[in-house]
Amino acid sequence: MVNLEVNLKGLSLKNPVMTASGTFGYGEEFDDFIDIDRLGGILVKGTTRHHREGNPYPRMAETPSGMLNAVGLQNKGVENFCNDIYPRIKHYNTNILVNVSGSTIEDYIETASMINELDRIPAIELNISCPNVKEGGMAFGTSCVSAASVVKAVRKVYNKHLMVKLSPNVTDISEIAKAVEAEGADSVSLINTLLGMAIDAESRRPLLSTITGGLSGPCVKPVALRMVWQVFRAINIPIIGLGGIMNAKDAIEFILAGASAIQIGTANFIDPQVTVKVVEGIKEYMIRHKVQNISDLVGALEIQ
Amino acid sequence: MVNLEVNLKGLSLKNPVMTASGTFGYGEEFDDFIDIDRLGGILVKGTTRHHREGNPYPRMAETPSGMLNAVGLQNKGVENFCNDIYPRIKHYNTNILVNVSGSTIEDYIETASMINELDRIPAIELNISCPNVKEGGMAFGTSCVSAASVVKAVRKVYNKHLMVKLSPNVTDISEIAKAVEAEGADSVSLINTLLGMAIDAESRRPLLSTITGGLSGPCVKPVALRMVWQVFRAINIPIIGLGGIMNAKDAIEFILAGASAIQIGTANFIDPQVTVKVVEGIKEYMIRHKVQNISDLVGALEIQ
Amino acid sequence: MKKLVQDFEVLHREELNDEHFTLEIRAYEPLPEIKPGQFVNVLVENSTQTFLRRPLSIHFVDYEKNSIKLYIKRIGEGTKKLGTLVSGDKLNLVFPLGNQYSIPSSSKTLLIGGGCGVAPLLYLAKHLKEAGNEVTTILGVRSAIDAVEMDAYKAYGRILVTTEDGSLGDKGYPTQHSILTNENFDYTFTCGPEPMMKAVARYAKEKNIPCEVSLENTMACGFGACLCCVTPTKTGNKCVCTEGPVFNINDLTW
Amino acid sequence: MKKLVQDFEVLHREELNDEHFTLEIRAYEPLPEIKPGQFVNVLVENSTQTFLRRPLSIHFVDYEKNSIKLYIKRIGEGTKKLGTLVSGDKLNLVFPLGNQYSIPSSSKTLLIGGGCGVAPLLYLAKHLKEAGNEVTTILGVRSAIDAVEMDAYKAYGRILVTTEDGSLGDKGYPTQHSILTNENFDYTFTCGPEPMMKAVARYAKEKNIPCEVSLENTMACGFGACLCCVTPTKTGNKCVCTEGPVFNINDLTW
Numbered sequence A, B: 001m002v003n004l005e006v007n008l009k010g011l012s013l014k015n016p017v018m019t020a021s022g023t024f025g026y027g028e029e030f031d032d033f034i035d036i037d038r039l040g041g042i043l044v045k046g047t048t049r050h051h052r053e054g055n056p057y058p059r060m061a062e063t064p065s066g067m068l069n070a071v072g073l074q075n076k077g078v079e080n081f082c083n084d085i086y087p088r089i090k091h092y093n094t095n096i097l098v099n100v101s102g103s104t105i106e107d108y109i110e111t112a113s114m115i116n117e118l119d120r121i122p123a124i125e126l127n128i129s130c131p132n133v134k135e136g137g138m139a140f141g142t143s144c145v146s147a148a149s150v151v152k153a154v155r156k157v158y159n160k161h162l163m164v165k166l167s168p169n170v171t172d173i174s175e176i177a178k179a180v181e182a183e184g185a186d187s188v189s190l191i192n193t194l195l196g197m198a199i200d201a202e203s204r205r206p207l208l209s210t211i212t213g214g215l216s217g218p219c220v221k222p223v224a225l226r227m228v229w230q231v232f233r234a235i236n237i238p239i240i241g242l243g244g245i246m247n248a249k250d251a252i253e254f255i256l257a258g259a260s261a262i263q264i265g266t267a268n269f270i271d272p273q274v275t276v277k278v279v280e281g282i283k284e285y286m287i288r289h290k291v292q293n294i295s296d297l298v299g300a301l302e303i304q
Numbered sequence C, D: 001m002k003k004l005v006q007d008f009e010v011l012h013r014e015e016l017n018d019e020h021f022t023l024e025i026r027a028y029e030p031l032p033e034i035k036p037g038q039f040v041n042v043l044v045e046n047s048t049q050t051f052l053r054r055p056l057s058i059h060f061v062d063y064e065k066n067s068i069k070l071y072i073k074r075i076g077e078g079t080k081k082l083g084t085l086v087s088g089d090k091l092n093l094v095f096p097l098g099n100q101y102s103i104p105s106s107s108k109t110l111l112i113g114g115g116c117g118v119a120p121l122l123y124l125a126k127h128l129k130e131a132g133n134e135v136t137t138i139l140g141v142r143s144a145i146d147a148v149e150m151d152a153y154k155a156y157g158r159i160l161v162t163t164e165d166g167s168l169g170d171k172g173y174p175t176q177h178s179i180l181t182n183e184n185f186d187y188t189f190t191c192g193p194e195p196m197m198k199a200v201a202r203y204a205k206e207k208n209i210p211c212e213v214s215l216e217n218t219m220a221c222g223f224g225a226c227l228c229c230v231t232p233t234k235t236g237n238k239c240v241c242t243e244g245p246v247f248n249i250n251d252l253t254w
């Protein structure tokens, strides 16, 4: 039989399929649709030190083969997560990762150290790339110096698997990846959303309350694939690839480009069962192509 | 009647609709389909100092709501343009702009000064952003210093309208725009293609001979609109907006975001008559919205 | 109430007037219990401009036929495409979504709908009647030709119409109907354009009776996963898709 | 030859076997002159995965009916969607595109087609016959069931078949047909999978007779504007859509 297991520097996944933060709630929202325990891992909502109301309505606009969002990290804060949500979801028999966001280094440190105490959370994903927060959430991810500084600070207080989520809104993503690798990141996930904008020509108004927002969905897949490929050749820690994955074929493309595991985001909105279908599709691909271990496909793009 | 005339710092267009370089050949390819004289201007193929064979086959891949290309500036060189092509196309009663590309500053200087001599070419578009050339074509557009240096050099030898085409593959496009404005650019056009990649999961091969290529079409529109909006607030010279424009509604969106004129690229492949339809559609919008001058719409996005 | 993703089969599309149509669709599996006010999220296939699903209220449920009826206004690509479906076509739904209108008992209830906001009211009227309430429905439309499905409402109570051009019923908006001054009600329920719902809310506040409104919003998922659909409430931002679409006006910041 | 963008109306779709079908489409305006080897670029509407047009060879032209016939193999989204069109549906074409096969006179011509590469050969056979040539067509298919439209070819000359499984005609590939060793020809024309065309080219070079092949490529525009469709030739990169799709093998780097 084919072996879908993935080992991300100590974090082991039963298969390479995870969910993308902010698109999968706390997992519970999908209980009616799928058996979450069949996934390699789930990334829960972006979590911050303090409660955040997020941005005003409207927060969403459809775009060609994609969508823009301006949720703005609405969440009840890390304490609420630890006390109320964690007890409710820790029963899942899959890896639960918390996406940690912040506006200051202190925020990140506080939040990460609180999550560090939770037995059933084997890893965090450090979100240094959210484009929807005014006070610097994205700025951290757009320069090597600031990206390194936040990873360095969090590394000191967080001793499990530290995944760092990179912003695609940069000139050279592999430089940023190298900088966070150097500070002890265990893996990198990419890409977060591309900064975009939508306008209603008739009303002459922006479609989002924040004017600009984060672009996701199949439209960003070519950019995401390119970045995974670039980063793969630049660093030695594992890569988690995402951006527009809608089916197993897309997932395989990311793996061939260099991703050890993948995340599925926007596709969950269109088909809440997509994640388990992708697990099955990857299996089917491996059987058809006589690939024994999924790891054999990682970065296996053939270039003459 | 509505007035569609646009004045781009001395370069006057009968309407804001131009074509994007590399997607409109030398104009002649569209003679069968439309009356080119009805357009505000046409941007002919990327032209370099020397003949270029371009990249090997395959050069194109379809993507969700877009395409990747890796043409690689195939052209016969500026001398051939001046001697063979220019005489053939100079009869068009519209603005013919030459997209000038290069690998070194000397290349840009040489090419621009030869085009400077052509009476019927009122402007060049300096392509410092083509992602398909290995030797630095894009590098110029991805740092303020190098962008400034090439504009400065060309400004010395080129004394007509100097439009500079910006790369979207940067962390902060408004910084680059400011840098080229400071060196005397008369206008900026944006965006060139986003660097992307496509893979065939079955054959495990990249779909382009160059592995990565330039993404265009509606999928990039949200990113392009956002960049036009950002640059509009950063500089004082006119902006020519492009990226995924398929119809008049899209064109209006770019104008509202801050573009004084627009270019249509990939859409020409799907409907070779799209440009004149957009001219008509803009007219119709202006009548319906009681807008007298197209310039009244430039940057007229309403923000509470 | 378990949410499902299921294919349905189109039984019948009925054109009501230029803009509106109903689509009756049958499930292959037995339908779960569906409450008035709930909605479905529909996948529009074979359309280049509908990447996300389209939320649509449940207009009616026929458990015998195992079918749901949708009441749809042609707006853009998605709804226009739905308006081309024919008997036998497939339609994929995520459903049933959202909360529901409250069902009082032995009360005099007033339902006010406008535009395609009338969609959830028919099924609500049925439930109200079954719970022993007296039901009065006012539909506000532009012109007589828009006053459709009158007989359906009649089955569950009294049906009144206002038209903007005065071609049928009282002239004006539904909140200007004479019955609002001539009679008293215990409960009011509304769905439609926001200005209309706000007028109904004002009326309810004046009369000091409960008022429930059904809000629309931009939705990506429809089941609480994306947080794209919030509306401000007195207790902070709430998801219209899970904590609504039905809200008591007392909870809103209106 | 002026290129046009025009709507056509589907007259008839005929299923030839599991994979292949023909689509006969009628122009609303009188058709321009169309040469054998030319192609059309078709807009596939109502499909999320076909952003660009799809190039398809012109299989046949009926000036009396003012119609064009396409011969299509179901490959992906685009061709599958075309395979659902029915009489009365509209189809938008950019056409006629590309160059053409040469038409000699009073010669013994050999046409070799494989897969959906047979598409342009029928119309070519007609032109060759009309110019007074003797026409022999060999179709290479997998199995007897794939040997379709035999009668149509017969109208213009001799039709031979090779099947990979030996269920009809000679067993093997079309370049292994016995006629190639038993007879001599003056001209050869081919269209199909590249390995097959290369085998035909080798045969033609051995026999020292002219050979024209029709190449495929990834196309964005189809009319020379994008330079996405180049093929290397002895005189540099050439556009398959304007300088081809038909090339004399002497010009290629094969």
Ligand SMILES: Cc1cc2nc3c(=O)[nH]c(=O)nc-3n(C[C@H](O)[C@H](O)[C@H](O)COP(=O)(O)OP(=O)(O)OC[C@H]3O[C@@H](n4cnc5c(N)ncnc54)[C@H](O)[C@@H]3O)c2cc1C
Pocket: C039, C050, C054, C055, C056, C057, C058, C071, C072, C073, C074, C075, C076, C077, C078, C079, C080, C116, C119, C120, C215, C216, C217, C218, C219, C245
């Ligand atoms: C809970 C809920 C229940 C609904 N019930 C019904 C119903 O029963 N019948 C019915 O006809 N319509 C209903 N709607 C509205 C319906 O979802 C939209 O009309 C539909 O999504 C438009 O899709 P489209 O592709 O036709 O138009 P688009 O091309 O997507 O949009 C056309 C215009 O409508 C606006 N719009 C698009 N989607 C929405 C949305 N989700 N909410 C608000 N505005 C939007 C766009 O901004 C645009 O201006 C409901 C909406 C919600 C949120």
Ligand SMILES: Cc1cc2nc3c(=O)[nH]c(=O)nc-3n(C[C@H](O)[C@H](O)[C@H](O)COP(=O)(O)OP(=O)(O)OC[C@H]3O[C@@H](n4cnc5c(N)ncnc54)[C@H](O)[C@@H]3O)c2cc1C
Pocket: D039, D050, D054, D055, D056, D057, D058, D071, D072, D073, D074, D075, D076, D077, D078, D079, D080, D116, D119, D120, D215, D216, D217, D218, D219, D245
């Ligand atoms: C000049 C020319 C004439 C042609 N004539 C015919 C014809 O008469 N009948 C016919 O059935 N087919 C013909 N083809 C091929 C036809 O264009 C492709 O089969 C079609 O574009 C596939 O579209 P799709 O959406 O079904 O598949 P897709 O989903 O787009 O692609 C499926 C597979 O086919 C490959 N492919 C897609 N487009 C092309 C292309 N343009 N060239 C080569 N490979 C491609 C893809 O890489 C992919 O692996 C011709 C191609 C050219 C260039």
Ligand SMILES: Cc1cc2nc3c(=O)[nH]c(=O)nc-3n(C[C@H](O)[C@H](O)[C@H](O)COP(=O)(O)O)c2cc1C
Pocket: A020, A021, A022, A023, A045, A046, A047, A069, A071, A073, A099, A127, A130, A165, A191, A192, A193, A214, A215, A216, A217, A218, A220, A242, A243, A244, A245, A263, A264, A265, A266, A267, C226, C227, C228
């Ligand atoms: C509605 C929405 C909310 C998101 N919230 C977060 C978040 O809180 N933290 C984060 O790191 N990324 C967030 N993202 C980005 C996704 O995790 C993912 O990086 C992106 O959507 C690209 O993947 P996709 O194309 O598969 O959706 C969000 C995306 C969407 C669409």
Ligand SMILES: Cc1cc2nc3c(=O)[nH]c(=O)nc-3n(C[C@H](O)[C@H](O)[C@H](O)COP(=O)(O)O)c2cc1C
Pocket: B020, B021, B022, B023, B045, B046, B047, B069, B071, B073, B099, B127, B130, B165, B191, B192, B193, B214, B215, B216, B217, B218, B220, B242, B243, B244, B245, B263, B264, B265, B266, B267, D226, D227, D228
């Ligand atoms: C096939 C192709 C070739 C192109 N060649 C050039 C070029 O030579 N010079 C240039 O500046 N941009 C070139 N571009 C980029 C376009 O001019 C334009 O910036 C980009 O395609 C975005 O616009 P669109 O989405 O309307 O196509 C090319 C684009 C395509 C698709």
Ligand code: FES
Pocket: C218, C219, C220, C221, C222, C223, C224, C225, C226, C227, C228, C229, C230, C239, C240, C241, C242
């Ligand atoms: S639409 Fe996603 S949370 Fe409501």
Ligand code: FES
Pocket: D218, D219, D220, D221, D222, D223, D224, D225, D226, D227, D228, D229, D230, D239, D240, D241, D242
């Ligand atoms: S397909 Fe565009 S030049 Fe040939």
